[in-house]
Amino acid sequence: MSGSQALIEALKREGVKVIFGIPGGAIMPVYDVLYDEKDIRHILMRHEQCAAHAADGYARALRGPGVCMATSGPGATNLVTGIANAYMDSSPVVAITGQVATHLIGKDAFQETDIIGITTPITKYNYQVRRVEDIPRIVKEAFYIASTGRPGPVVIDVPRDMQTGIADVDFNVKVSIRGYKPNVEPHPLQVKRAVDILVGSERPVILAGGGVHWSKAYGELLTLAELLMAPVATTFMGKGVIPENHPLALGCVGMHGRVEANKAIMASDAILAVGVRFSDRTTGKVDEFCHDAKIIHIDIDPSEIRKNVPVHLPIVADAKYALKAIIDELIRRGFKREKSDWIRRIEMLKKECEDSEPGGDLTAVNAIKLLRKVLPEKAIVTTEVGQNQMWASLHFRVLKPGTFISSGGLGTMGFGFPAALGAKVAVPDVPVVDIAGDGSFLMTEQDLATSVVEDIPVTVMVLNNSSLGMVAQWQRFFFGRRYSHTDLKGVPDFARLAEAFGARGVRVGSLNELEQVLREAVKSDVTVVIDVPIPKEEDVLPIVPPGRSLKDMIC
Amino acid sequence: MGEYILAALVEHKPGVLHKVSNMFRKRNFNIESITVGACEDGDVARMTITVQGDEAVVEQVVKQLQKLVDVIKVSRLEPSKSVVRELALVKVYTADSKAKSDVVNYATIFRGRIVDVSKDSMIIEVTGSPSKIDAFVELVKPYGIKEFARTGVVAMSRGLKSLKVEE
Numbered sequence: 001m002s003g004s005q006a007l008i009e010a011l012k013r014e015g016v017k018v019i020f021g022i023p024g025g026a027i028m029p030v031y032d033v034l035y036d037e038k039d040i041r042h043i044l045m046r047h048e049q050c051a052a053h054a055a056d057g058y059a060r061a062l063r064g065p066g067v068c069m070a071t072s073g074p075g076a077t078n079l080v081t082g083i084a085n086a087y088m089d090s091s092p093v094v095a096i097t098g099q100v101a102t103h104l105i106g107k108d109a110f111q112e113t114d115i116i117g118i119t120t121p122i123t124k125y126n127y128q129v130r131r132v133e134d135i136p137r138i139v140k141e142a143f144y145i146a147s148t149g150r151p152g153p154v155v156i157d158v159p160r161d162m163q164t165g166i167a168d169v170d171f172n173v174k175v176s177i178r179g180y181k182p183n184v185e186p187h188p189l190q191v192k193r194a195v196d197i198l199v200g201s202e203r204p205v206i207l208a209g210g211g212v213h214w215s216k217a218y219g220e221l222l223t224l225a226e227l228l229m230a231p232v233a234t235t236f237m238g239k240g241v242i243p244e245n246h247p248l249a250l251g252c253v254g255m256h257g258r259v260e261a262n263k264a265i266m267a268s269d270a271i272l273a274v275g276v277r278f279s280d281r282t283t284g285k286v287d288e289f290c291h292d293a294k295i296i297h298i299d300i301d302p303s304e305i306r307k308n309v310p311v312h313l314p315i316v317a318d319a320k321y322a323l324k325a326i327i328d329e330l331i332r333r334g335f336k337r338e339k340s341d342w343i344r345r346i347e348m349l350k351k352e353c354e355d356s357e358p359g360g361d362l363t364a365v366n367a368i369k370l371l372r373k374v375l376p377e378k379a380i381v382t383t384e385v386g387q388n389q390m391w392a393s394l395h396f397r398v399l400k401p402g403t404f405i406s407s408g409g410l411g412t413m414g415f416g417f418p419a420a421l422g423a424k425v426a427v428p429d430v431p432v433v434d435i436a437g438d439g440s441f442l443m444t445e446q447d448l449a450t451s452v453v454e455d456i457p458v459t460v461m462v463l464n465n466s467s468l469g470m471v472a473q474w475q476r477f478f479f480g481r482r483y484s485h486t487d488l489k490g491v492p493d494f495a496r497l498a499e500a501f502g503a504r505g506v507r508v509g510s511l512n513e514l515e516q517v518l519r520e521a522v523k524s525d526v527t528v529v530i531d532v533p534i535p536k537e538e539d540v541l542p543i544v545p546p547g548r549s550l551k552d553m554i555c
Numbered sequence: 556m557g558e559y560i561l562a563a564l565v566e567h568k569p570g571v572l573h574k575v576s577n578m579f580r581k582r583n584f585n586i587e588s589i590t591v592g593a594c595e596d597g598d599v600a601r602m603t604i605t606v607q608g609d610e611a612v613v614e615q616v617v618k619q620l621q622k623l624v625d626v627i628k629v630s631r632l633e634p635s636k637s638v639v640r641e642l643a644l645v646k647v648y649t650a651d652s653k654a655k656s657d658v659v660n661y662a663t664i665f666r667g668r669i670v671d672v673s674k675d676s677m678i679i680e681v682t683g684s685p686s687k688i689d690a691f692v693e694l695v696k697p698y699g700i701k702e703f704a705r706t707g708v709v710a711m712s713r714g715l716k717s718l719k720v721e722e
Contacts, residue, residue: 120574121581125624128570145624178720179566179627303618306611 003132004029004163007096010139012039013171016067018058018425019043019096020051024071026111027098029163043425043454048075050418050447052082055093057422060405061380063216065092065147066422072098073111076157077118081412084122086153088409089237090210092146093153095119099128101161115157124152129159132167144175149182150301151214182300186317191325193313194272194296198326199335201270201294203342204230207253210237210408211275211299211319218242218401220323221274227330229337230272231346233261235282237408238275240398250350254282255544256390260349262542262550265290267345272326274298275319278308279409288549298322355395362511364388364463364534368395368435370511371461374518379431380423382406384416384440386470388463390540392435414443420458421451431459431522438464438488448501451527459521460498460529465536466490473539477554478546498529507531558587559606559613560632560639560710562718566625567593567600574625575602584608584616588641588707599627599720603709630718632710639710643681643688648699650675658695665691676701 001009007030011019018041023031034042045051051068059066070079076097086093100109119126125145127138135158142154198204206225212218221241225232225248232242233250242249251258253265265271271293276282283289286309297304297311298319305314315322330336358369368391375381377399383389383406398404405423407415420434434441441462451458465472472486498505504526508514514532521528542555565571572591579586587605594601606616613631620629632639649655655677662669662679665687671678681691685708692703712718 116570117573120577177624180624301622303615303622305618307615 001166001169002029002033002163003129003135003158003165003167004033006132006135006167006169007139007158007163008033008037008040010136010171011067014065014139014143016040019067019069020045020054020058020422021069022048022051022071022075024075024098024111026072026100026160027069027075027158027163029160030069030096030098030158043450043456045418046446046449047444048078049081049414050421050444050450052079052093052095053085053412053415053418053444054422054425055095056082056086056091057382057405057419058426059086059091059093059422060213060419061423061426063214063402065094065143067094067096069096070098071111072100072115073113076113076115080118080122083119083153083155085407085410085412085415087122087124089407090151090214091153092151094142094146095153095155097155097157098163099157099159102130102159103161105159115155119155122153123155126155126157128157129162132162132165133169135162136169136171137173140173141175141177145177145180149180150211183302183316184300184318184321186298186315186322186325188325190313190315191322191329194315194326195329195333197270197294197296197313198228198230198272199330199333202340203268204228204270204272205265205268206230206232207235207265207271207273207276208232208238208241209235209274209276212238212241213402215275215300215319217274217320217323220320220327222246224323224327227327227336229340229343231264231343233265235276235279236393236406239393239406240401240404243399243401244397245399247347250346252393253550255284255546256393256540256542257544257550258353258394259542259553259555260346260353262544262553263349264346266550268293271295272298274323277304283309284544284550284552285548288551358511360511362509362514362532362534364391364538365395366511367461367463367514367532367534368392370515371433371435371518372397374515375431375433375522379403379433379522380405380420380427381433381435382416382420382423383435384437385411385413386437386440386468387465387473387540388435388437388440388469390470391463394540396435413440417441417444417460418447420460421447421456424456424458433459433461433522436460436462437469438462438466438494439468441494442492445497448498448503448527448529452502457525457527459518459524460527461518462494462529462531463534464494464531465534465538467536470540476537476539477543494529494531498527503527503529505529505531507533509533556607556609559608560634560637560708561604561606561617561620562630562632562710563602563604563620563626564594564628564718564720565600565602566627567598568625571600571625574623575620578619578623582615582619584612590707590709592709603707605708627720628718632712637710637712639684639708640682641685641688641706641708643692643703643705644670644678645681645692645695645700646676646678646702647695648675648701649677654698658698661691661694667691
């Protein structure tokens, strides 16, 4: 069997159904095998960055591994942004890259790039195949590493002679990596101590992050919140771990967090942080983050404990197991909190901050609220990065856990659209909408071709202020309105651009029109790009100025 | 700020040193010295890493090392409870006879070995703690150091306690 055949067979044994990729010289033998492949759908992207983002979107929609493929050199380097994005948000993307033949490595051969060197700091692990017979083991390990513990991207670099080489390959391999043994079960004593803190607290808040998504601990989170009568704030990555219309849901905390969430967490006396990494965007000025609260930090990655904030009690475990253990201990102690003064205070806060119904002018906030009204609960929403993303974070209420996909850590403009394609491939029977900005969408819009040709219909709602809006907002707030290079001058015409790709493009002029177009778009069998002109100076509010405490929120 | 010594058992295969040193660079940790050598079973190598930092930094360094897939085990070595050694080769300019006899004397005091002698120079091999090597270098500096190479430290905890890969 050839290395290429072994690779595809090994992928199939890992349950791979879809590969997002682009062929090129150094990966052609693998593509030759894919030519006859019936069990794996290969989706031809138009840019490798989109292949990586689509694999990431696929991975997040299914909470399992997603696969992308590219050739050596520029193919591989084009994946890099997507890999870095997956790394920052702990997404199990397996990226397969072609490489020049082993005898050419190090000779600066045509389309040679040291992708192992380049991706070392942005992958959980990476491999370069050196023997054809290692391929089954490497693939098995790659998927194991990518999808267990704290998930993350893994690169498999396959030199061309490893693709064409023939060997006896054995697929009966077992994974045994002595340096990689994630701890899943919480330490029982730490669980008891956590329960002591939680039971003794008067103003507990649960702060849930992306780890809850990856661990699929939605049920446990809800049960625990209700037992403790603890409101649930989320980090941006944790958005939608709890239905955001739940009475205990506070929304996101942080720089563009919701007022009720920031106020509640700053007033808390105990924080149960689960699957979060206390990023600077979440904590604001870290020295002033929740002084009065005892912090319990659950994370499967021990290096996250005390990386950014001091914690009173660490629990290194999978979120689902840890939350379950805490619930069991509470039940064992017969603890169930009734509605407390704290909850009444939270209810008041929430009431004060309640969103109004969409209506009136065509603004970004109204458009996003309207989108929620139009979409079914199970619909998946992705976002680009910038104002569009923060408006979505603030005003798009996620009703079904896991249906909100966005680039958190890396903040990659251009992520939302290819991620939407990946999500739609993963879950074809639900509408998928990318909440986009005009700046971001133009970074990856060429994959409209993919959506049309590969029949992956999604909706792109472009909130168009003809600006790099978030930068422009910061210029407005912090740089004396000096709009240095943020005006996009109304180019392109997004509706016509979409039509040129064979998608549908519409420019709307009012909320009513938007509603009508959205209702059609989510049922459309071709991708629809909706150009939504919004006021140029519509701001994302509230905002915590960079480097300041969450208390210094500007509303 | 202090100096901490870490020992790590790692997979003995290509690219592992890169992955470890890359992590230090990316996390903004300072390596004072790093040494690597194969262990008695050929598929494991031992790294000895000296880092500068405070307690919190070193805790992070240890965790970030443990997070690397190719790192099997990490241990912090207490300097007071460990044997810490470094080897240095010092080539000293010894053209006149006084310099020759002085340098030979210093070498003897430091239990160094003279491993090369030419008409105008000597190479002295000194082994010991890093501070002992520093002290030797200070003494022979006035004669003119032509070349200097030191290995970086290797270290091991005293007594039966040991860093081994569990079977």
